[in-house]
Amino acid sequence: MHDTAALARIIAMKPFSLLALGVALLGAPASSYAISVPLPVDATLNLNLQMQPQFIVNEAGTPDGLNPSYDLFLRRARITASGNVGKNISYLFRLDSPNFGKFGNLTGRVVVHDAWIGWAPTGIDGGTVAYVEAGLLLIPISRHVLGYTTNYITVDRQTDGFRLPNDPFPAFRDVGVQVRGWALDKKIGFRGIVHGGYTPFDQPTGACTTGGMGCITPKRNPAFGALVNVDLIGSEEGLWLYNAYQWGTSPILSVNVAGNYQSLALRNGFDSLTDQKLLATGLYLNLPRTEQAELVVDATVYLNGNGSGSPNTGTGIAAAVGYRYGFIAPYVAYDFFESSGCDAGGVTPSELALCRANVDSVNSRNFKAGVNLFFDKNLNHLNIEFGINHGLSVYGPSSITAASAGYVPASLDPVTPGGPRRPFTNSLANPSFKSLVVQWTYYL
DSSP states (O other), rough: HHHHHHHHHHHHHHHHHHHHHHHHHHHHOOOOOOOOEOOOBBBBBEEEEEEEEEEETTTOOTTSSSEEEEEEEEEEEEEEEEETEEEEEEEEEEEEEETGGGGGOOHHHOOEEEEEEEEEEESSOOEEEEEEEEEEEEOOTTTTTTOOTTSSSSSSOOOOOOOTTTTOOOOGGGEEEEEEEEEETTTTTEEEEEEEOSSSGGGGGGSSTTTTTTTSTTTOEEEEEEEEEEEEEEEESSSSSSSSOOOOOOEEEEEEEEEEEEEEEEEESSEEEEEEEEEEEEEEEEEEEEEEEEEEEEEEEEEOOOOOOOOTTTEEEEEEEEEETTEEEOOOOOEEEEEOOOOOOTOOHHHHHHHHEHHHHHHHHEEEEEEESBTTTTEEEEEEEEEEEESSOOOSGGGGOOHHHHHOOOOOSSSTTSSSEEEOOOOOTTOOOOEEEEEEEEEE
């Protein structure tokens, strides 16, 4: 009876009272320790638990588009087993339940998130190491995407600047084989992958039957990806992924380039088969004053090639700057995407008109500002992030879809203020919308 009354009082709280309660709960301090399991053979086994409760307020996120929506869920709930066998083999196996409870969806969704084994012929330690890895692997989209999810400048990775239309890849993973490692005393990091990519399995039923016009990758062409990271000052190589904050005293400056390609993998803006291409160039800077203070810059430019007339062909930018002083790290970030437009050559007037009506429909102008509170470095920290989202964004009304939430928020038509409402679209012609994200990251 007392539990029922307490629950009723919580439900009756005002939204901002709920927010304050969420911040207090998410910020509760805790210790973090890795779990190492002793084995009777020449091998290691490490068990890790990662939890990231997240609270989001999205302006105009209700079905009628008139009120903010509130969502509390588990952004990530992971358990990882990893280690080495002898001096030549490494492995990692991870289960995850991403976005558990988001939009009220509590159905089971535990998935194999990573599963790979790597063999280093010359050993896993040293200034030059090369692994051959196979399994469910991260696609090398950019250095930024290849970052630890417990150690970004912002709440989460910035994905608005690159576009993978009809993306079938779970968290940017795919089954494949890659070569990964570092060289020249850990001054150069590299990885190259061959993976399945887009396949007819992901197409609508019947699309790839004989004569099917909706089929992509009809030749079952594999996808290719590669990344090279060059450390101009210091070194950040030697780990599986990359960090933002380092808690060190030595500066690091690196530049990187990544590319991804698959032949005949998409339909362009005129419904013709085309190649999927993505080129990313980036810069990372970590400039410490002491162990107590560091400036961090992470910026990437994406050139998206998804075919002529596609709204997902264009230039994207993801940039973030953070400054940590002690346990407090304020930051700002910006995400941008601009379509390349329509090529009038070789198309009919009706096709050109259709292209011009659609080509700028997923552009982005998204700004973030927040603060990271570190209780135990990146193992236990709290992010509070405010965002202004204009166009396509992972936050705001554009992140709420019928497939994920069961509804699509409505928004005012900017062309006829005060006029009839219409279904929400991601066009920059719509107003910008604000969001607030609170996330507690705990890694054991």
